[in-house]
Amino acid sequence: MAAVATCGTGAGSTGSIAAAASKNNVTSFQRKGPRASGTDSGCSRLVSIAGTRPSVRNGQLLVSTGLPALDQLLGGGLAVGTVLLIEEDKYNIYSSLVFKYFLAEGIINGHTLLVASAKEDPADILQELPAPLLDDNCKKDFDEDVCNDKTPDSNIKMKIAWRYQLLPKMESGPVSSSRFGHYYDASKRMPQELIEASKWHGFFFPEKLSSTLNIESCSLTHGYRKLLQFIQNVIYEEGFDGSSPQKKQKNILRIGIQSLGSPLWGDDICCTENCDNSHSLTKFLYVLRGLLRTSLSACIITMPTHLIQNKAVIARVTNLSDTVVGLESFIGSERETNPLYKDYHGLIHIRQIPRLNNLIYDVSDVKDLAFKLKRKLFTIERLHLPPDLSDTVSRSSKQDLAESSKLLGPGCGMMAGGKKHLDF
């Protein structure tokens, strides 16, 4: 055990890969992997799993969320063993798209999927996954799209506005050399043979209503109990928690739960402010996180938080999740016609990023982020408010500008929340 201590304090965070190379049995490279046997040193199980990569900061094993731009904002990807909570936008258009990107990324990488939903059959969800853009034929299609936009050529140094060259660039194109994140074409469907070649488990709640349980009644609602039992069965039987010796290569289980907390799951947390079993959802999240931490899996949950009446529950749910991203689309709101937002489809708020195995974490400097969905790409960019170039500066547009910039907010709450917006 002394070897662990010296290796850890000497190597630090950046040396985790080097440490892995130097010591063949004991490393400071810690995966959020199976701890079921209790021995994490000893055998060097650094067999790389397809579709994962270690984080540069702390050696944490990461998987891609399916959106490379979102991976970049989350510090490289989603850590294995953690929960990504997506706060749904109002009509569940873009959040279901992010959900599908996550599942599509799992199919491309050969991960096992577990899809749980109370309103759509998981088989139908899988049929609607976007098709991947593979490197060879996407490059020329993508170049056409890029020429239409005014993305600056990075080889030309800026002469006048040279300060802007120092701004962080968001990733906006497929990086052909990386195998980590993939791009998807939202207008095409994933080829049938890829779906059939993948391994997936579906949990469709209306089908499971009648079957019996073997957990005695606790304060979880029926749907959540069944779902937890199902997830635990899959993890145990397929050996994601290291319980059965893996004869084949290790794999990641990607769990996707759609619209958790909605009334279709039997939970009334979205219907009333004082609900009877208000702890059902939070208890579910806690036990789910316990399952994830002890297995090689990553989970995405979409939740209609805009329907939850009780603000305290949203705060508790946020504390119980690892990564929380909120989507706010402009559809149906008065911002859809606002000329300030004409280039974008909505705002994306990174509400929380976990500090795993570390005191610090990667936080992006850019807090005002907006997304837009073009045919082939879901891009996330820094929100640029266009300059007010109207001849007569009308009072209403000035107020709109002030209102919207006030709502962009003093930064995300996980880092440091501000009480008021300072008007400069």
Added chain:
Amino acid sequence: MFPELNNLLNTTPDRAEQGKLTLLCDAKTDGSFLVHHFLSFYLKANCKVCFVALIQSFSHYNIVGQKLGVSLTAARECGQLVFLEGLKSSVDVFFRAQAAPHPLQFLREADAGNLQPLYEFVREALKPVGDGQAAWRCPVLLVDDLSVLLSLGLGAVAVLDFVHYCRVAVCWERKGNIVALVHDSGDAEDEENDILLNGLSHQSHLILRAEGLATGFCRDVHGQLRVLWRTPSQPAAQRDRSLTYQYKIQDKSVSFFAKGMSPAVL
């Protein structure tokens, strides 16, 4: 432990106080660095620590502890550290009926339970060992965090009862310390959490409150720490001492400075 925080609190591992309840509180930011500080502080002070870790896994605390200079695996093996890993145990409790009462037994109960099994676990963990073995300095109970117990179906009163029982057993009988983290929900109007926070603030000797900056996100100043020394048993005429510092969290330490005196600004 962070040496600068030790200077602020005017303590060292050699002369740690005894019989104190320290409340860690965070509002709109993440106060877990304080938990890591106290964990490594008390392990270095040669105290026997019972750590009820409900939020993260053992390897998380272990890796951060290694950066701060303590090895949790070594401490656990020689008996200095008793670690209750909430996430892993919750899976065991929830899916399999346990023969003996488990500390997290309340997860299986339908209505609001109580924390008596957890109290028994703490009491058992911190009871003085018999003859011949290495004597540790004083027992310490560390809880990360208490707000999650409210999310798991317990009432604020049950959690306050648990803290009260632990105070009697640890602080008064055994002259040990308790350190607990509670989240402040701020304007989220979580009444149960407010009851818990107010009740604990009233009984604690030292309150460390990590807050976000009022002006929002800043790259160089991560937040503000308010330290409040209280003497619950003294008459109210004696004023409690309070200090406010701003901090920046780095990879292996946290640097503290007076308000407005961040090195990035000067």
